[in-house]
Amino acid sequence: MRTQLFVLLAATTAAMLAERLDSRAPAVAAAVLYAGSIALGLHIARRRARTHWQAHRAAAELLKSLAWQYMVHGGPFHSRVPHPEALFEERLEARLRELRKVGWVDPRNGPATRGAGQITPMMRAVRSKPFEVRRDIYLRDRLLEQQLWYKRRASQARRAAALWSSVTALLTLLALTAAVLRALGLLEGWDLTGLFSTAAAAGVAWQELRRHRPLTYAHSLVEQDLDTLRVAMTTTVAESGWADAVAEAERLVSPQHSDWLGTFGR
Template sequence: MFRSNDEWALNRQSEAFRATMAELALLLVATVCATLADHFNSHVLTGLSALLYGLTVVTGVVIQRRRARAHWQAHRDAAETVKSLAWQYMVHGGPFDPGVPDPDGLFNQQLEERLRALRRIGWQEPAHGPGAAPDTNTAPVPARNTLWDPASRHEPDDPRHPQITRAMRAVRDKPFAVRKDIYLRDRVLDQLGWYGGRAVQARRSAAVWSSLTALLTLLALVAAVARSAGIASGWDLSGLLAASAATGVAWLETRRHHPLSYAHALVREGLETQRAVLTRSVPEELWPQAVADTEHLMLPQHTDWLARFGG
């Protein structure tokens, strides 16, 4: 379930971004044609501009009907829910403490409860992935750990619990010190690196796009002033430059570089604090709650909540 939802999430994310890019590109090219038609008094360019504006409307309708962004977010939430539960099951975290009489049954119950909310908004479990390769942040059991047998680590050994793999059971049977080491190394440190890298990447992209839109806006102002002063009066470039700046702003908002940079940096700070706590001062009896608190930091819903304050 994790692998299929992860692949579908990546596929729908790419579809959503491609569709938005196509819509913005059509709108910008239509504006260019309209500007040229006005300057050269060309009926052909006017017709082409009208056609492109019409295609932009059609593209927007298709985007709304496909709901790629909603499906992407639902599949990502499902994938991360399964991964988080798998880690808690493996290391005796959250509700899966050592005293639970039926951890396998509890796993199925917890999974069903968390997926029920996603089903209400239209999520459906995919029968198989679309063939997209999962990214480096989505491996529930990192291959670098020699504990895992590559031939069987993702295979269930009980048909009644198809989401519980041999590797998960192998970790759950380990002593506390071993489980703690595996969790800190293969979950917490791995996610620290991922969130840190994404925060830097988002911050750089935000800086590039913000600078570009600011430059285009400044050029639009210069063009408007020049036209009002009688300089280059034959061209109305201010509208075209303003449309280009608006396109840059729309793309920046679509990719959410600013809020995600803020959110990922905060999640990384929280994980660093949790890593220090888990490493030094958590006894075995408090371990389940500490793991649950750590997993909460990595849920997509938590990142989205933080992103609302970083926009």
């Protein structure tokens, strides 16, 4: 998408030059660039790399979440469940079957790497530890790590949003200045209004594509919710309510939750 925006901007520049220069070269360049933009659009429409990437990311996050819940007796893998490994296999394979429908390709070879075969000795060792140890491991290595990650991402998205908003505002101001000068007869020859307007539109399109503001909103909310939950799980959540608290934490850090919050940050 970024490449297509730059190609369109270059085509607009070439078209503007074609109006002012006594040469066919800019016009030919503009035609080639516009054709290239169309070709890029068709290529992007057919390519499913983004979809595949999202499916594999979802599979990785799913496995990570189930592994943590299994290790610390969270969610459905609470201390009273009779066969946690069988439940782990059932939940994992059921979710992966859904992901296969949207492009996930199973890289595992043989039954030993499927279902319960994904449970490592370290996961079993953590699950066998006392509640206090499991709690501290989860709060330190999962919840705090995720909280800091969302805090960093919110900060990055905020800086990117500010940068691109400034660039777009500057380009819009330049377009306005060029239009006023041309209307007053102070700018003859080159029509820079169209060029600056196109560049500003490309900046707006890039912001929409990257979703800087929605991501800032979503990641900030998740970071705040995780901080509140981490304090509660450290101080007030007893072992009887631990499984539900872990399930809530995993819901907060799921990509689906962030995407849902992002729809309200526009």
